[in-house]
Amino acid sequence: MLLAPAAIGAATWFVTQVPQDTAVDAPFEIGGAVGETVHLGYADLVVTDVRVAEQIAGDGVAQAGGVFVVVDAVWQASDRTIAVGGAELVDSRERVHAATDRSGCATATTAVPAYRQRISYCFDVPPDALDGAQLRLGRGGDGEEGAFQRRDAVAVVGLGLGLDRVPGEEAGADAAPIEVHGPAPVVRTGTDGQEDA
Amino acid sequence: MKHASSAAPGLIGVARNVFAALGTTGRVIAGLAAAVLAATPFGAWNAVANDAMALTADTPVDVGPYTVTIEKVVSAKALGDVRALDPEDRLLIVVAQVTNTSDRPANAQQLTDIVPAPVGGGVVDTGGMPVPDSAGPGERPAPDRYNIADAGELDVINPGVTYRVALVWNQAGDARPAEVRVDLAGLTWIEEGFAGLDDEYWLPADEVTHSGMFDVEPPRSEAATGPDA
Numbered sequence: 277m278l279l280a281p282a283a284i285g286a287a288t289w290f291v292t293q294v295p296q297d298t299a300v301d302a303p304f305e306i307g308g309a310v311g312e313t314v315h316l317g318y319a320d321l322v323v324t325d326v327r328v329a330e331q332i333a334g335d336g337v338a339q340a341g342g343v344f345v346v347v348d349a350v351w352q353a354s355d356r357t358i359a360v361g362g363a364e365l366v367d368s369r370e371r372v373h374a375a376t377d378r379s380g381c382a383t384a385t386t387a388v389p390a391y392r393q394r395i396s397y398c399f400d401v402p403p404d405a406l407d408g409a410q411l412r413l414g415r416g417g418d419g420e421e422g423a424f425q426r427r428d429a430v431a432v433v434g435l436g437l438g439l440d441r442v443p444g445e446e447a448g449a450d451a452a453p454i455e456v457h458g459p460a461p462v463v464r465t466g467t468d469g470q471e472d473a
Numbered sequence: 474m475k476h477a478s479s480a481a482p483g484l485i486g487v488a489r490n491v492f493a494a495l496g497t498t499g500r501v502i503a504g505l506a507a508a509v510l511a512a513t514p515f516g517a518w519n520a521v522a523n524d525a526m527a528l529t530a531d532t533p534v535d536v537g538p539y540t541v542t543i544e545k546v547v548s549a550k551a552l553g554d555v556r557a558l559d560p561e562d563r564l565l566i567v568v569a570q571v572t573n574t575s576d577r578p579a580n581a582q583q584l585t586d587i588v589p590a591p592v593g594g595g596v597v598d599t600g601g602m603p604v605p606d607s608a609g610p611g612e613r614p615a616p617d618r619y620n621i622a623d624a625g626e627l628d629v630i631n632p633g634v635t636y637r638v639a640l641v642w643n644q645a646g647d648a649r650p651a652e653v654r655v656d657l658a659g660l661t662w663i664e665e666g667f668a669g670l671d672d673e674y675w676l677p678a679d680e681v682t683h684s685g686m687f688d689v690e691p692p693r694s695e696a697a698t699g700p701d702a
Contacts, residue, residue, distance in 0.1 A: 331623075339622035341634040373631040374578035402633035 303414060303430040310436055316429040318415055319353045319360075319387055323433045328406065328441045331453035332398055335380030342402040343442060346454050347411055347435065350394050351387035358387050358415045365399045365435075368408035373401045381456050396456045406437040528657060528685030536587050536682070537660030537675045538575035539630070544568040544637075546591060546653055547690045548644060553624045555617070557643045559601055563692070565594045565644035567655060568621070572635040579675075581627035583660065585615035586677035588640050591655050594689065595648020603645060610658040611679035616640040650689050657683040 308314035314321045325348040331337055332344050351360055361384035363375040375383040381398035397411070414430035495503060528534065533542045547566040550556075557564055567588055573579045590596040590613035596604045598614040620627050621637045630636065659682040660675040 336625060337623060338625050339620070341620070341622070341636045342631070369576070371576045371632040372578060374629045376629050378625055378628065399631065400629075400634055401631055405631075405633065 303428050305430050305432045308431055308433045310433065312433075314431040314433065316414070316431055317354065318356075318358055318429065319351055321413060321431050321433075322350045323411060323435070324348045324350055326435045326437065327454050328437065329454045332379045332381065332456050333453040334456040337453055338376075338379035340400045342400055343406070344454065345399045345401055345406065345409065345435070345437070346381075346456055347397045347399070348394070349397065349411075349413070350392050351385065352392050353387040353389045355389055357389070360385050360387055360413065360415050362414070362416065363397045364412040365401060365405070366410050366412055366432075367401070367405035369405075371405065373399050373405060376400055379456060398456060403439070403442040406441055407439050409435045409437050411435055525656070525681045525684040528655060528683040530687060534657060534683050535574070536657055537583060537662070538573050538577070538579045539583075539587065540572045540574050541587060541657060542570040543588075543655055543657075543685075543687070544570065545690060546594070546655065546687045548594075548648075548650075549692050552619070552639060552641060555619070555624075555641060557646075558599060559597075559643070559646070561646040562597065562601075563644040563646060563648070565591060565596055565642045565648075565653075565689075567591065567616070567640040568637070569640065570635055570637050571630065573630045573632050576632050578632070579630045581618060581630050583675060583677075584618055584627075584638065584640065586610075586679075587657055587660065588616070589613040589656050589658055589681075590616065590642050591653035591687075594642075594650050594653035595645040596642045597645050599643070601643075609679060610656060610681055611677065614642060616642050649691075652686050652688050655685060655687050656681045 306314055306316060308321070308323070310323045310326055312322070327346045327348075329344050329346070330340050332340075332346060338344075345365060347363075347365075363383060365373040365375075367373065375381065375397045376399065377383050378398065378400070382395050383397070385393055385395045387393045401409070411433040412430060413433070414428060416428065526534075528543065530543060530545060533540045535541075545568050547568065549564050549566060552564055552566060555564065569588065571584060589610040590604055590608075592606045596614065598604055604613055617640075618627060619625065619639045619641065621639050627636060627638065659678040659680055661678045663672065663674050663676050665672045666674075
């Protein structure tokens with residue numbers, strides 16, 4: 277009889293001691309780099325390219341308030357269709373930057389099994405956010421403090437950017453506006469892993 | 474048989490008796506309360522804004538996650554491809570610089586909560602109805618918002634990024650205000666909403682925190698020839 281209250285008390289104490297937002301609810305971060313495949317269990321993600329410019333051109337031309345970071349990525353779902361949203365760029369100062377839909381950029385997509393879904397995410401960020409920037413992506417949305425990615429796998433991909441990519445600096449960013457497109461037509465993957473088209 | 478001289482003192486009589494029974498302090502308090510009550514129909518409880526801080530051109534003001542700097546107010550027939558809904562009407566445009574000074578992305582839609590329609594500018598709603606000057610911040614029509622650098626709409630404003638924006642309302646075609654009152658309304662940070670269902674967001678307070686008069690730049694054609702030319 278005494279065990280039940282003791283167990284409840286112990287469980288209550290444990291729950292109050294554990295910081296839930298970080299220890300219980302936090303997503304599982306899986307690191308990667310540009311060109312690497314990040315295996316998330318529910319999908320594979322590859323960041324294929326990262327470009328920086330002051331303008332992007334898709335559905336009209338958009339001028340950055342800071343600089344545009346355009347991240348080209350490919351999603352492939354594992355065994356069921358997933359919605360991918362809440363793309364974030366996190367800089368070295370822990371500031372979080374959201375993707376924009378300006379000029380036809382995509383902020384979310386749907387990935388299906390056996391198809392490779394190409395997408396370009398666009399972030400308008402201050403130049404000092406380039407150094408050490410990481411892309412953070414997972415299924416669902418970010419919500420408050422990643423509310424919809426709790427206890428799920430999230431890719432954290434280093435973008436390999438530095439201040440030398442700021443437009444006007446010596447190495448320079450892309451001089452011309454970057455052409456962007458929304459989610460591209462899907463490309464089916466054959467049984468041998470090769471693309472059919 | 475003797476009858477009572479009066480059966481009941483009546484409401485006024487009761488009030489007179491109660492007032493007579495009050496001490497000096499009580500009479501003062503009762504008088505103030507009566508004065509406030511009497512002023513209620515004339516706006517004694519309105520949220521605006523005698524204690525709002527002064528708002529002047531080119532002065533940065535912190536509102537919610539933003540620093541907002543109002544540059545100027547312009548009346549125009551068109552802004553690029555943007556026209557008033559009614560061809561007879563004009564556009565009333567507030568030009569401002571906004572910077573997200575927080576460490577999280579902010580929804581640019583919040584700018585429409587922060588900068589209510591200017592007062593005294595002849596703003597009309599999307600149905601063409603005049604907006605009364607007494608309308609509170611949350612009752613005034615929301616503007617369209619454009620990034621002046623590319624004439625596109627803004628969806629998100631990331632930390633550390635500054636935009637020069639145009640906030641655009643429909644203005645009655647016959648309105649010729651020389652100046653308007655521009656208000657800024659505050660945002661309140663909700664760390665944890667009711668029952669934890671909706672947390673960590675900026676809620677429009679619909680309360681004017683800053684207010685100031687701004688000259689209205691007329692359309693260029695009228696600036697050259699005068700509005701009545």
